[in-house]
Amino acid sequence: xxxxxxxxxxxxxxxxxxxxxxxxxxxxxxxxxxxxxxxxxxxxxxxxxxxxxxxxxxxxxxxxxxxxxxxxxxxxxxxxxxxxxxxxxxxxxxxxxxxxxxxxxxxxxxxxxxxxxxxxxxxxxxxxxxxxxxxxxxxxxxxxxxxxxxxxxxxxxxxxxxxxxxxxxxxxxxxxxxxxxxxxxxxxxxxxxxxxxxxxxxxxxxxxxxxxxxxxxxxxxxxxxxxxxxxxxxxxxxxxxxxxxxxxxxxxxxxxxxxxxxxxxxxxxxxxxxxxxxxxxxxxxxxxxxxxxxx
Numbered sequence: 001x002x003x004x005x006x007x008x009x010x011x012x013x014x015x016x017x018x019x020x021x022x023x024x025x026x027x028x029x030x031x032x033x034x035x036x037x038x039x040x041x042x043x044x045x046x047x048x049x050x051x052x053x054x055x056x057x058x059x060x061x062x063x064x065x066x067x068x069x070x071x072x073x074x075x076x077x078x079x080x081x082x083x084x085x086x087x088x089x090x091x092x093x094x095x096x097x098x099x100x101x102x103x104x105x106x107x108x109x110x111x112x113x114x115x116x117x118x119x120x121x122x123x124x125x126x127x128x129x130x131x132x133x134x135x136x137x138x139x140x141x142x143x144x145x146x147x148x149x150x151x152x153x154x155x156x157x158x159x160x161x162x163x164x165x166x167x168x169x170x171x172x173x174x175x176x177x178x179x180x181x182x183x184x185x186x187x188x189x190x191x192x193x194x195x196x197x198x199x200x201x202x203x204x205x206x207x208x209x210x211x212x213x214x215x216x217x218x219x220x221x222x223x224x225x226x227x228x229x230x231x232x233x234x235x236x237x238x239x240x241x242x243x244x245x246x247x248x249x250x251x252x253x254x255x256x257x258x259x260x261x262x263x264x265x266x267x268x269x270x271x272x273x274x275x276x277x278x279x280x281x282x283x284x285x286x287x288x289x290x291x292x293x294x295x
Contacts, residue, residue, distance in 0.1 A: 002032050003059055013066035026069035027253060031240070031260050033060035034079045038236040041087045071250055075243050086235040100227070140250060142182055143193045149178050150192040154200045161204035191252035198255040215245065221269040229272075237268030 006029070009017035019025040039045045039053040064072055093099045153167055153174060168175050170187040179188050192198050199211045218241065226238045244261045248254045253261055 002028060003056055003063070006063055010063075010066070013063060014068065016067070017063075022067040023069050023071065023251065024253070026064050026067040026072035027247075027251070028260055029060045029064035029067070030072045030076055030079070030243075031264065033057055033064060033076065034083065034236070034240065034243075036060060037080060037083050038232065041083060042232050071247065075247070079239055079243060082239045083232075083236060086239070087232055090235060140193075143250065145181060146178055146190070146192055147194060147197060149174065150194070150197040150201055154197070154204075157204060158200075159204045160206055161200065161202045164202055167201055191255070193250055193252060195248035195252050195254040198252050218265060218269040219245070221272075225268070225272050234268075234271065237264065237271060240264040241268050 006013070006017050006025070013025060014022060016022045017025045019028065033056075036053040036057040039049055040057060042050075045053075061076070064076060090100070093103060153162065156162065168189045168191070170176070175190070176186060178184075178190060179186060182190065184190060192201065196208065196211070200208045203211075222238045222241045225234050240261070241264070244254055244265045247261070253259055254265075256262060
């Protein structure tokens, strides 16, 4: 359905297509591509859905590439690699007791070791080089200036915030100054490109605390399901949740109330909730009657 809606907007995709901004369009096509790849790799899916996914996956990637979003490109590479790793590595090693936990701990240790090495190099330019390869700069396309303005706005009412629509409205001169700095038309409703900053500005520290609790609960549910059931579906839901979480630092889509990434995040957190619980009662003895031929 998403592909059908976007096809007529092929020429305007670099500007957002049917969406108000190219980043939103690229994010939607990112999740269309990842969902299609998950269905394609899932042997339990119906044959006709896998055939449809094989057709949609490359189209979604092409549409995503039409919108030059560096964030979406990075998430696409990580998501595709993650799905292939789950399909061909993680599910297999789950058959060996405790091997998944060992791999997880080793992976986390390697990441921390690399981070320590990079952070201890005072003259390193890895971040600058990486952003330059993606066509970006150290201001994250002007995001750092918007973040500074957001922190100043948050200090106006730090406890309960400015309220919904309390900042991004045409009557607010500070918001229009950001529009002018970002070369946007007067009255444009931008975002702070940071979900936590959006919550802090509009809902204050009270809303931010509740927002942290929401993420803690979703993360707990996703990781618990991931280690309890090593299926491709549960692993993919964890990958989708990780993408949404990482994007909260440079995008505000997790501040919204209804969109595809958030739906997948909450679906993953609620996937195994059920009032039915299995309780171990005991073992039932079984006697084999060889003469009668049955147990």
